[in-house]
Amino acid sequence: MFLVSKNKIKHWLGTTIVFTSICISWPVLADNATSTQIIDCRASEYFNGWPQEGMKLGGHIPNAVNIRAQWLDNMSVAERTHFLVDQKQLNKNQPIKIYCDSGNAKKLQQQLTGIDFKSVAIMQKPLSDFQDQLVALPHFKTLVSPRWLNLLVSHSSSNDAQLVAAPQHDFKIIEAGWGPATGYLLSHVKGAIYANTNDFESKPLWNVVPPAQLQQNIEKLGITQDTTVVLYGRDNLGAARIAQILMYAGVKDVRLLDGGWEAWQAADLPTQSGNNSVKNVVKFGAKVPAHPEYITDVSQVKIMLKDSDNNSLVSVRTWSEYIGDTSGYSYIKPKGRVDGAKWGQGGKNSNNLDDFTNPDGTMRSASEIQSKWQAWNIRTDQKVSFYCGTGWRASAVFLYAYAMGWNNISVFDGGWYQWSLDGNNPTLTGTPSAVH
Known part of the structure; x- marks a missing residue:
């Protein structure tokens, strides 16, 4: 039993949860709270906070992982295993409970047991029973x-x-x-x-x-x-x-x-x-x-870089761009990163953000994104500015962060292109020896 006072705000994996009932219990976790894994197999819109038909509120059960059966359809066994175990961090030996409509829940159950997940059950109680517990993105x-x-x-x-x-x-x-x-x-x-x-x-x-x-x-x-x-x-x-x-x-x-x-x-x-x-x-x-604060220029970036604990300049370019193997663009010749920039994930090339999206192109869950940012000391209590080559990828990540409730955020408008054109601006290449 987990008790909170009415309207008290908690934080779960960095996402704000507003509880509106006086007494809350988590029966779905009560049998094995430390090991039961929960999968929300509904569309990401409902997982993020849009109310499903027949419900007053949207969102997902705390700690749930968003995985749709449709995402696995075109994956090989090896790809499914990589996606579920490496990306989604599921443990094949720990019990799993699934909730969504019965047809998709059964399909996902079969997909998981087909690649040796040991205990996969479908949650029998309707999600509406947990409505007051659901976690939604603030925006x-x-x-x-x-x-x-x-x-x-x-x-x-x-x-x-x-x-x-x-x-x-x-x-x-x-x-x-x-x-x-x-x-x-x-x-x-x-x-x-x-x-x-x-x-x-x-x-x-x-x-x-x-x-x-x-x-x-x-x-x-x-x-x-x-x-x-x-x-x-x-x-x-x-x-x-x-x-x-x-x-x-x-x-x-x-x-x-x-x-x-x-x-x-x-x-x-x-x-x-x-x-x-x-x-x-x-x-x-x-x-x-x-809202001039939503866009940051070169002079403001230089000020931010002087205090890396209270500020984060975040590169959302590919790892190859970050370490300087490629510039990512035909019209950008210099390679590398802004000296002091942290890596906030990217994609497989300069035209996508695979690290931020589900297989259907929708935004990945906030907990997955934020856990990667935490590893690079990118925090909600900092002033955070995202940059890429010229602004497109950074703008998408800005919107994701905004949806997640990050407030003190901006896009470094000039990005790597403008920064790298001035030879006096400090840059780096190679793998960083430590997280900033």
């Missing part, structure tokens, strides 16, 4: 699912009750991409307008455009500070880049389609072709940028 609404976006697109009085966290004012759906809107014109989410990343960042450094130009380009899209903006992309990193810049500008409600265009297609949801134009240019309604 889970930042990441939306195709299901939610489809409800928004088809929003009417008949489905008002289904639309959790509905926009408070008007909304805009934006497909973001670099260059001409070729793919968008062929097929896109109904009602979406196209935004070119070139309108938000500019050569030669690909930093955010000046405030006056930024405000003008935002207003041309029909966006005010009160507009709810939902973004997605064929490369979702570009959508994340614009999303982060909109937050910097002062848009109060910015959301990202978790998994991007691929998630929308995988859900087999309606699309349309052609172009949706903005009918009216609006006034933004606030000074731009309203």
Whole structure:
């Protein structure tokens, strides 16, 4: 039995949990609290905090690991074992309890026992019995699912009750991409307008455009500070880049389609072709940028690096980029990292963030991400700035951190590109001898 007073806040694996009942017990763990492993095999949206149909609250049972049966379908036995044991840290010899719908729970149970997991049971009690215990990301609404976006697109009085966290004012759906809107014109989410990343960042450094130009380009899209903006992309990193810049500008409600265009297609949801134009240019309604703290420049980075215990400059590039084996870009010649930067994980190349995403492209669980950051002394009580080559990957990680409730965060806008162009800026290559 675990008792807490009403509305007391606890922290579990770095994620804030708000308990609203006076007495809480964890019967699912009561038989073997130190060894029972729990798997939540539902979609990541529900794991992160969106309420499932029939429930008031969303989230997952504390300590649960998010694993979907669908993720394992196209994996070999060796790949499944690596994913479950090495990445998800499951122990084959300790008991496992699974919860999701019966069909997927049985499928996952068979997949696990098929690779020698010894004791795999399906939780019989409905998840609603544990509703007051569930752990949710503090800002889970930042990441939306195709299901939610489809409800928004088809929003009417008949489905008002289904639309959790509905926009408070008007909304805009934006497909973001670099260059001409070729793919968008062929097929896109109904009602979406196209935004070119070139309108938000500019050569030669690909930093955010000046405030006056930024405000003008935002207003041309029909966006005010009160507009709810939902973004997605064929490369979702570009959508994340614009999303982060909109937050910097002062848009109060910015959301990202978790998994991007691929998630929308995988859900087999309606699309349309052609172009949706903005009918009216609006006034933004606030000074731009309203949140200058969300973007960090070179001079601010140099100040941060003087105190590595209270600040973290975090490289979210690949390990090969971090240690200087490659620059990661055809147009960036210098290799290495900012001297003093910590490694916050990345992906297999400069175009993805595999270390931060599930097999379906959605965000990995907060506990998995934060455990890797803790190993590099990247903490919630620090001022943290993420950087990559020019800003796309860093913006996506910024949004993940924001969804997880990290408050004092920013993107180092110039990234490795701007830093490395000045030979007076200290850089390093090679494997660090110790974590900073």
